Amino acid sequence: MDKDTGKAFDFRLFKRLMRHTKPYRLTFYGVALAAILLSGFAVATGVIAGDIVNDAISPKDADKLLFLSLLMLAILFAQVLSQLGFNYYANWLGESIIKDVRISLFQKMLGFKMTYFDRSSIGLLVTRAVADMQRIGEIFSQGFFVIVADLLKMLTAAIAMLVLNWRMALIVFALLPIIMIATRLFQKAMKVAFIEVRAQVSNLNSFVQERITGMKIVQLFTREEIEKENFRGINEKHQNAWLKTVWYNSIFFPIAESVSSIAVALMVWFGVLQNVANVGSENTGIIVTFIFLIELLFRPLRQIADKFNTLQMGMVAANRVFKILDTESHIDDLGTVEKEDVKGDISFSDVRFGYIADEEVLHGISFDVKAGETVAIVGATGAGKSTIINLLSRFYEINSGMILVDDIDIKAYKLSSLRDKIAVVLQDVFLFADTIANNISLKNNEVSVADIEQAAKQIGVHEFISSLPGGYQYNVKERGTMLSSGQRQLIAFLRAYVSNPSILVLDEATSSVDTYSEQLIQKATEKITEGRTSIIIAHRLATIKKADKIIVMDAGKIVESGNHKELLKKGGYYSNLYEAQFMAEEVA
Structure with missing residues (x-):
């Protein structure tokens, strides 16, 4: 198990992983641009919804309603295209990177001394080359870029709130520390849990591969019942490791949902009070916009916690793969002699x-x-x-x-x-x-x-x-x-x-x-x-x-x-x- 189990994120490891994006720099920047556009489109949709209430529905302006509706439709269409490009190319980038890393890993394994294979579990090496590689790919397809896109949405939403009504914005921001502290604790707990999950997956793979390979011995010595019980124990450890992650999710997401609902309720309450006090007639539209923006602020935060889990699992997998890539266990091939006519002395x-x-x-x-x-x-x-x-x-x-x-x-x-x-x-x-x-x-x-x-x-x-x-x-x-x-x-x-x-x-x-x-x-x-x-x-x-x-x-x-x-x-x-x-x- 890794020594840095308490670290929520290893920037050194992530920086090393990002080096593998260099051959695909154009795609990388394209996905980043799509993430920026998605944040802008999401906030724009909420602002236009508020304008529709204030400038079209309340004054019953049909022309303004048509214009704003068409504008929202155009933005939604652009958002769909950006989301499509974002999803496809983020996954394409992830698959391309794991293809390169997997080739490097296999090439490294081909050069190892026999001593390395004498002391290593074949099932574990297979897990590194297959399952762990997919986790690394998910860093880009479901982790890093999704987190960046969500952070941009949160930042854009927060700025829009401050511009529209800083008093209402401060009420929403007052609830953020609660969910941020919960998210931090959740991330640290999930890091430890996922390391345990990967360890149990490796144990399970190794056990199954060895027993299938040695099935003749198992059956010849009538070890079926014994091996079944051994497998039951390993399988239960695997199950318990996963259930720990389920338990953490079961605690965190209801908390996040509750905080989000409280923020919406407070906005409605505060907006109604302002209307009753005749502070401003535009507050109905602002309330609608804020409901959109609260969703943009809190939903990404919930998703970030979830995607951070994916990112952490990928980082744990990357750490395991890089440990193999960093292993110095090869025969020094420094010779230069290439004889075609070896006699055989x-x-x-x-x-x-x-x-x-x-x-x-x-x-x-x-x-x-x-x-x-x-x-x-x-x-x-x-x-x-x-x-x-x-x-x-x-x-x-x-x-x-x-x-x-x-x-x-x-x-x-x-x-x-x-x-x-x-x-x-x-x-x-x-x-x-x-x-x-x-x-x-x-x-x-x-x-x-x-x-x-x-x-x-x-x-x-x-x-x-x-x-x-x-x-x-x-x-x-x-x-x-x-x-x-x-x-x-x-x-x-x-x-x-x-x-x-x-x-x-x-x-x-x-x-x-x-x-x-x-x-x-x-x-x-x-x-x-x-x-x-x-x-x-x-x-x-x-x-x-x-x-x-x-x-x-x-x-x-x-x-x-x-x-x-x-x-x-x-x-x-x-x-x-x-x-x-x-x-x-x-x-x-």
Whole structure:
């Protein structure tokens, strides 16, 4: 929750938000002009109504009545046109600004380190990019400009009152402090309430997204009732947060309405007294005008409180979005090297790394991979195998040491150039809710369907894809749920092959698949590793017998290195691991 919950308005934050209006300066000024015109037209309507009573109805002047009625009609028509332009372009400006801010936010997210996503709620980030953005748009469409227009109406109405009858004006002004104090208290209370609302919306989004994503686990472990009760609790907190805002509204608006009604009653009473005392015969018209002006003075004040709520919700949302935009959690892309012909030589030199400060995962790792070699990395879960791949792709920054590709520090490479030369096939394959063709090419216009089909034939997966309804145009739905784990692996292999990388990484790519898929994957592996540097991470040691080198890791350190036969002869960690797996497979 924000520290400045007691502040009714954050001008520093608002000033920053207003910078985003610069590309739309002409529209901004146009909306501001419409707001000024609306205030003038509103007051003019009330003044003309009074003139009609005094100058046309009382003296029964038909010509004057016709003229003033036509004038009022013209002003009302102009007011409608101004209101139309005001509403449309204020909303257009708001949507244009959130479009720009949302692009900036998404671009910022694309550059974050993996550490940021490791520690952040996906539901919360989705809320920032979608719901909070709409709140920011409402600052302009329903907040700031409406408040400015209403303030101008109030100012113009107050000046008109003073000019027409300063005694009656002072009676009205005497009631203003009551509603202004109520408005101030209302604004401060609503600021705190809306911060709580946004927090509960984020919690609700995160909870729902996680449970829907993990629905298999929920149902598999019969957690339905427990999760329903958890959801009930979160939903009640969300409801209570909103009900608090409803309660504040229920208190404030009746007070505002009562003060407005009292002001009208006092004007009628005072005007009648003046007529009885024969102070002036024009007071009937002035009373009518004042009734119009009181409405212009008090109704905007009530609306300002309401619109200020919208403005505050937008400011709270903007504060949350700007916090993400201000987050410094990106890999420094200061490199300048862009090599088209990366051979694939890899060297780790005394690399130390930890996901959390003072908790090292890798303890001085050093090894070399020659271009075109196939190197396997094995070890128990948590040994640091996948961490090596994350560091090679620069998803995280190392604490110390050096990683070289073709004898060049990976920090010297332009980030996109480095990653463009590395393809990774993960155990948990991620597919987008799109066609197989688009999941393979990732919508790269330089990769045609014909190229994909040719590559699929080369690694032996064309027949499998062609057997699906629609073939390469088959939609795999969210996360590829329409395919088996083995089929998703094959798609990932084809995606890696089509990208034509210099360095290929297979991270547990053959685990948890059926025998038929494993055969296809083995064939695909032989094809895509041919002639390129390959790093294979595997638990199943039978799949890496042909590797040129096997690196054995334990607890973040390299404990052995050599080929399959050499390591078996040593009778060390690898030999024990291999024998244990072999005996387990025999028993199975």
